[in-house]
Amino acid sequence: MTRKIKIGDIFIGGGERIAVQSMTNTKTTDVDGTLEQLRRLKAAGCDIARCSVPDKASADALKEIVKGCDMPVVADIHFDYRLAVAAAQAGAAKIRINPGNIGDKKNVEYLAAFLKERGVPIRIGVNGGSLEKRFEGLPLDDAMVESALSHAKLLEDCGFYDTVISVKSSNVRACVSAYRKLSKRCDYPLHVGVTEAGIYEKGLVKSAIGIGALLLDGIGDTIRVSLTDDPVKEVHAANEILKAIDLYSGAYAEVVACPTCARTCIDVKGIATAMQEYASSLDFKLKIAVMGCVVNGLGEGKDSDIGVAGGKDKSVIFKGGNIVRTVANEDILTALKEEIESLRKNF
Numbered sequence: 001m002t003r004k005i006k007i008g009d010i011f012i013g014g015g016e017r018i019a020v021q022s023m024t025n026t027k028t029t030d031v032d033g034t035l036e037q038l039r040r041l042k043a044a045g046c047d048i049a050r051c052s053v054p055d056k057a058s059a060d061a062l063k064e065i066v067k068g069c070d071m072p073v074v075a076d077i078h079f080d081y082r083l084a085v086a087a088a089q090a091g092a093a094k095i096r097i098n099p100g101n102i103g104d105k106k107n108v109e110y111l112a113a114f115l116k117e118r119g120v121p122i123r124i125g126v127n128g129g130s131l132e133k134r135f136e137g138l139p140l141d142d143a144m145v146e147s148a149l150s151h152a153k154l155l156e157d158c159g160f161y162d163t164v165i166s167v168k169s170s171n172v173r174a175c176v177s178a179y180r181k182l183s184k185r186c187d188y189p190l191h192v193g194v195t196e197a198g199i200y201e202k203g204l205v206k207s208a209i210g211i212g213a214l215l216l217d218g219i220g221d222t223i224r225v226s227l228t229d230d231p232v233k234e235v236h237a238a239n240e241i242l243k244a245i246d247l248y249s250g251a252y253a254e255v256v257a258c259p260t261c262a263r264t265c266i267d268v269k270g271i272a273t274a275m276q277e278y279a280s281s282l283d284f285k286l287k288i289a290v291m292g293c294v295v296n297g298l299g300e301g302k303d304s305d306i307g308v309a310g311g312k313d314k315s316v317i318f319k320g321g322n323i324v325r326t327v328a329n330e331d332i333l334t335a336l337k338e339e340i341e342s343l344r345k346n347f
Contacts, residue, residue, distance in 0.1 A: 008072030008093035013189030019047040028058040044235040050074040059086035066091035112158035121162040128169030141177035168195035192220035253279035253286040264292035266310030
């Protein structure tokens with residue numbers, strides 16, 4: 001188990017729930033635009049958000065952003081330790097840096113002491129595309145691990161242990177391997193993700209494989225799905241990954257549906273789509289199955305709270321694999337909603 005670290009008002013590691021993170025893609029100097037995006041991220045289920053701080057103007061703007069945001073804001077810093085200091089003074093809940101690229105040892109020592117005094121943690125963010133030359137020749141996964149641990153050692157030498165580590169790459173296999181190796185060599189909380197995953201569909205697949213594999217191994221304390229898209233989509237995707245492996249902490253209704261075949265006599269896609277829209281308004285955990293036929297429908301849907309198995313003219317509504325009603329196919333949606341409302345009182 002990793003050690004527990006506080007980021008703003010959120011704890012990560014040490015058995016705490018997995019936190020969902022994203023990053024704004026507005027100009028940080030655009031305070032109003034950034035705050036609007038942060039509000040959307042929060043509403044979508046984001047727990048921690050990162051803002052890039054490339055210059056003094058962005059650090060100055062961060063103060064207003066932190067003041068107007070009701071979730072922890074992480075400052076993304078490269079090269080200039082003075083920007084990290086300014087971001088912490090502005091109220092950043094965490095600083096993301098690579099200790100190896102912010103100057104000499106004195107800079108690292110000063111920053112570590114400054115942040116330690118204020119209780120601000122550091123995320124060491126190693127990226128497979130920008131590794132130090134001294135690690136050339138090593139396999140990518142090993143190079144990322146050694147880089148991360150060397151940066152952690154720099155902070156440890158300064159007496160700083162409030163550290164989170166990430167070792168991201170666009171290479172899913174190397175990324176997963178690096179996190180698995182790193183998790184065996186340190187107890188720092190790990191921020192997990194596949195960086196530069198790409199545009200929406202491709203990015204979803206790569207992220208689900210990489211993040212999902214690690215979470216199933218019990219590796220990962222915070223996650224980010226990196227998409228070349230609206231960052232709100234990153235949050236939705238992250239939550240869906242957590243739901244798919246039963247690690248989502250909130251109440252939600254899930255709709256499962258069969259892929260259909262020649263035996264199908266009902267509009268599975270249409271019914272499932274309508275039920276998904278309906279389920280989004282439910283405030284309790286529920287699993288709903290929409291199955292195309294009775295051949296496999298009842299058996300495959302038996303772990304659902306409620307479901308339908310389609311027939312030629314009539315279909316059966318079942319609960320826990322047991323038939324409770326037979327209805328005309330045109331009445332499936334109405335019947336499902338009625339039965340779900342009857343279940344509401346049990347949750």
